[in-house]
Amino acid sequence: MRQLVVLVGVSGSGKTTFRLQHPEWVVVSKDVIRRTVFHRDYDPVFEDSVEGIFASTLIETIESEAEVVCVDNTNLTVDERRRLIEVGALAGRETVAYVMRLLSVDELYERKKRQLEGLAEAFPDLIVSGFERERFEVFYRLYEPPLESEGFDRIVGDVVPVAPRRQRIQRDRVKRVRPRSEIDIASLDPLPLFAP
DSSP: OOEEEEEEOOTTSSHHHHHHTOTTSEEEOHHHHHHHHSSBSOOGGGHHHHHHHHHHHHHHHHTSSOSEEEEOSOOOSHHHHHHHHHHHHHTTOEEEEEEEOOOOHHHHHHHHHHHHHHHHHHOTTSBOOOOOHHHHHHHHHHOOOOOGGGTOSEEEEEEOOOOOOHHHHHHHHHHHOOOGGGOOGGGOOOOOSSBO
16 A cells, blocks of 8 residues: 655654665655755745645645655654645555654754754755754654554654665765756756655
């Protein structure tokens, strides 16, 4: 049966690392939209547009023939997940939550800081605004563990993703980083709004 995979976890908990272990999944992610469309990690000025693009992209992909559509966002609250569960049910997809292991706020915050530093280093043209500790703690406290009563067909809890080897990350970074001045924008074909 076709699936809608909903990743659940605080920033830094390994959601993206986990989904990268499944390259066959079609991924819908607000982070990907922020970075590819708006060339920034996060900026509240653009969030309404990010939400609109995300909703349109999700509808497009959920109706596709893709075996697995994955939503790689934090999906921390029952309200956030309710909409995804409804969309999955309407599309006739089994809705599965993969819940990342909840670590201490200190450990997750340090991971998030390292992620943002790595992102800024790998993509110098990307605007990386950082993540203040107070804001991070607010998100951490918002977390509501998913329950089957929400409507998930299945919940896989306490997921611990396997981190890729550092050598591979560096090689991937070299492949991806290209100064904008070297890109001929006119020669590019339009891209779909979702990442296969």
